[in-house]
Amino acid sequence: MLVDWQGYKPGPSSPVTEGFQALRSTAGPDGTAPFLLGFGSVARVNPYQALLYRSFERHGFAVTPVFDVTRLRELLHLKPMASGVGLHLHWTSSVIGGARNEREAVVKSNGFLGRIDRFKESGGKLVWTAHNIYPHDSRFVDVDLALQQGIAERADAVHVMANATASALGDHLRLDGRKVIVAPHPSYEGAYENYLSRSESRQSLGLDADELVFVLFGALKAYKGLKELADGFDELCRRRTPFRFRLLIAGAADEAPIVQDFVKWAVAHPLVMIDTKTVPQHRVQNFLNAADAGLLGYSRSLNSGAALLYQTFGLPVLATDTPVLREALDPASTRYFDPHSGASSYATNLQELASVSKNFETAALQTSLKEIAPELVSTRFAKALAAKLGVNTLG
Incomplete structure (x- = not known):
């Protein structure tokens, strides 16, 4: 048969299709089912996410893209096949980015936080990476900041890339230190062609x-x-x-x-x-x-x-x-x-x-x-996250 490339063709059955394929493709430690970790927003050009998750399979995770983070609850359909299900939320700009006014932005923000609450009530785990002080193209900064605070409060783990992040965020965001995992931005070693003089x-x-x-x-x-x-x-x-x-x-x-x-x-x-x-x-x-x-x-x-x-x-x-x-x-x-x-x-x-x-x-x-080689950063982050989420791992 001809090769049919999987994983980056979102369709009506996303994210279930991608999650099912991730579970099929990943072997859990000691033959146990892996933990299904969806991630979104999905970076299509920047290979950062691929580098960050590079070692995750060896530490009990099956990683899958979630192209529409408002559909996170659908990941729970795959819970019987996995040892657990979680969402790793990266950039949040897509949540309220299309809002026409502040009132609509608030509605979208509250609706998304409600979806997270229902996801967690059904056994889902939430991880969030603090990439920016607030989204770069934010039109409703106060709403975006409130959304980020709501996400941080609901998260089981908050990923930051430096110890100085909490102080740098200042009054914009309050983080619970017990949830924080520090994992630096990896280098881009091996991610780009580099043979030209x-x-x-x-x-x-x-x-x-x-x-x-x-x-x-x-x-x-x-x-x-x-x-x-x-x-x-x-x-x-x-x-x-x-x-x-x-x-x-x-x-x-x-x-x-x-x-x-x-x-x-x-x-x-x-x-x-x-x-x-x-x-x-x-x-x-x-x-x-x-x-x-x-x-x-x-x-x-x-x-x-x-x-x-x-x-x-x-x-x-x-x-x-x-x-x-x-x-x-x-x-x-x-x-x-x-x-x-x-x-x-x-x-x-x-x-x-x-x-x-x-x-x-x-x-x-x-x-x-x-010190920030992708393999090293990914391994350390996977181990720390597995410990926070209770994921079975041999590492």
Whole structure:
């Protein structure tokens, strides 16, 4: 028979179809039934979830995507086949994202929390990862914050990526320390093709060998400090320096006015190259291997996959100074700054990062990345989560 790819084709019977296949494909420890763990929202482009769950099968879990998290109760149909059923909730923006006004957002939020209550009353377990202070595109911040608080209070386990997360969230979210599991964002080791040389990557983009190239990689959003970057780079270009600079931008642009203004600036700038489409996985290496340093001047940030992606490709990083990022990133390869300190300060930080990148040695960075290798992070998280949820495991 012909191969029929499974797992990422949501249909009318989702998430039961995917969950059934996950149970069929996973062997529990000692021949026992595995614990069925659904996860959503599902990241289709970012391989973060695949890396996070990489070792879960060996620790008693069958992991399955849940494309519509409002249908979480349907996972319970598979409870007789499993040792238990749970939902690992990641980003919450889909819950109220389509609301037309605040009142509708509240209704959607309350309805979702009600579904969680019924799910738990029927024996389901809930895990939540605190990815952001609140959803990046939130239109009703207070409603989103109340939703997150309700989820945290109902969760059996709350996953954070740094010890500093609780203090970084401040008054936005109260966490019960007894529920918290700290598991860092894994590196992207092995997740992307990485065989092109620096010269081959630059050739594919039309860059010269002696240009000092900064890269901003990932979806273009207003919270990523785009105007500050534009002002800072313009100031840098006005200075007399020993370097030839180039700014490389790659990532899908949303429709926010500040993002569209940034795109127009980038397209018109002779020293900026921009691709506003989602970058295919096999093309990621072209952009990152062509660069000398990665930029992360976010105006609001908790965790950052882009920072780990830069460092996985051996790039030094200029990052917003936050406690979480200081804990998460390799100190020897990261320069921290305040992106709101003005164009002159931004330009100075870019110039100093350029000097660092010209003589950057990756040995210390590679040692640091070993501590957050996907296999290691996934194994530690699986063990900690199994203990919280009472999952039978041999690990």
